[in-house]
Amino acid sequence: MIKVGVIGCGVIAPTHIEGYRRLPGVEVVHLSDLKPERMAEKGDKYGIGKRSQDYRELLADPEVQLVSVCTDHASHARIAVEALDAGKHVVCEKSLGRVQEDLDVMTAAAAKHPELVASGIFQHRFEPHNIRMKKLISDGAFGRILMVDLNFRCLRTNDYYLKDEWRGTQSGEGGGILINQAIHHLDQLRFLFGDVTAVSARTANMTHQGVIEVEDTAVFILEFERGFCGTVCATNSSAESWRSSLLFDGELAALDYVNESCEKVSAREPERAEMIRTALAGDRENSSVAGKSYYGSGHAAQLADVVEAIREKRAPGVTFADAANSSSLVMAVYESARNGGARTPVKIYR
Ligand SMILES: NC(=O)c1ccc[n+]([C@@H]2O[C@H](COP(=O)([O-])OP(=O)(O)OC[C@H]3O[C@@H](n4cnc5c(N)ncnc54)[C@H](O)[C@@H]3O)[C@@H](O)[C@H]2O)c1
Incomplete structure (x- = not known):
């Protein structure tokens, strides 16, 4: 026991x-x-x-x-x-x-x-749809990856932040949308595409002035260790309650993956597009334990x-070093934003 x-x-x-x-x-x-x-x-x-x-x-x-x-x-x-x-x-x-x-x-x-x-x-990372996607990418179904684009929107109201004393503070939470909500999507990027070595970022507090000390919006460029680049736009001030959109292009195929579901596959060969569509078929699995639906089924x-x-x-x-690397990516974004968007290396834990 x-x-x-x-x-x-x-x-x-x-x-x-x-x-x-x-x-x-x-x-x-x-x-x-x-x-x-x-x-x-x-x-x-x-x-x-x-x-x-x-x-x-x-x-x-x-x-x-x-x-x-x-x-x-x-x-x-x-x-x-x-x-x-x-x-x-x-x-x-x-x-x-x-x-x-x-x-x-x-x-x-x-x-x-x-x-x-x-x-x-x-x-x-433990949800079958993410495991299927990672396997497709590493098996070369999309070919050499060229670029990645993540857009994540959600809504966190002032009431959400006022609920608990640690939320929205530097000393308790350490950040806003990136360290709390979007960190899952940044981890998904690392899981699918490998480590990020440098970032150039801007962050802002667009709608929670006077309520939080941290960012509610962030926009940045990512440089992946594997030699391609990506962009991230994230806000928790959106009129939309929760939407993630991950778009990426490989030499052989491109994917629009919206709310963890395959929205569009484009490929030069129709058989390849069909193979990817079939492999990613099926909605996001529902959770069978307590929690909000967007916590997913992975806990x-x-x-x-x-x-x-x-x-x-x-x-x-997921070892401590691996989990630390997703937080470390967030820390690098904050450092870059503090320095006016300067290109900033991400500390990687091995
Ligand atoms: N993986 C996910 O999808 C997911 C979802 C929600 C929250 N979280 C994470 O879970 C953690 C907690 O978030 P939450 O929303 O449950 O927060 P919460 O404020 O609802 O709960 C945190 C609890 O910890 C208690 N606490 C704080 N310091 C303590 C201490 N020294 N000893 C004992 N208890 C202490 C507080 O009193 C509070 O009850 C955060 O890291 C958050 O980012 C993860």
Whole structure:
């Protein structure tokens, strides 16, 4: 039996708790939250008896082998490093860290404890449609990739930001749309097309003046390690509640992938277009655990991967270094924007 502690009992916690409950031989036994009422609500709902306001008591619990870190961005590094030093396997929600130094200490702690599994959540990588797309690209179905274009719109109102004290602040969240919502799409770009080595960016607060300290809109150029470039436009001030559009061109075929569904395939040979269409057929899978629909179906699969990695004594599908690289891309965008759009290298963790 693998016994789990969940630190942070807010919005995302039920997605973790329900994900673990689906796995045979796994039990959530201990919860922690600074707010006792949140801990009580989740504890009562899921029948989890041990509850500690101080997460260090959970880390001192010898029964707990694996810890899910579901707190605000600013506390991830401290809690995850202390958990690894306490001999616990760790799963940490995105963004792995709030600032670059967080990523440095978290990846160093994971490297110091090769006997422990340390995984950063990027659940969309575990969704079948993304796995199918990655395979098509790496099998050469599109040919040599020429360019990539990501457009992501959503709406986060002032009320959303005022709901919790950490949201929209530099000290708690570390950024706005990029570090919170669009980070999933940036991770998808890295998953599909490989690492990004440099960026040139502009960011702005277009509609949340006086409410948030961070960006609600960002536009930037990406330089991929594999030699092609891409662009990103992202805003959470849109009249549209949620829309992602990933367009890319390879020498042999081009794809319009909208809201995680194949909208249009163009290819010089009709058979190739048909092959890609067939391979990507089917809508985005629905989630069977708690959470908003755009959280997707991947949490349960990623938690299953972590548990399997512990049992098989292997690295998880998304290591701390890998998850850190998506946060590091966000940090580089912020640095570039602070420097008037200067071309800025992305620090890569190996
Ligand atoms: N993967 C996804 O799709 C997804 C979706 C939503 C949120 N998230 C991530 O999950 C994390 C939490 O987000 P949320 O929306 O659940 O936030 P939230 O504010 O609803 O919940 C965070 C909880 O952590 C608690 N907390 C903070 N510091 C603590 C500490 N030191 N000890 C114990 N408890 C502490 C807070 O009291 C709060 O209840 C963030 O990193 C967020 O980006 C991921």
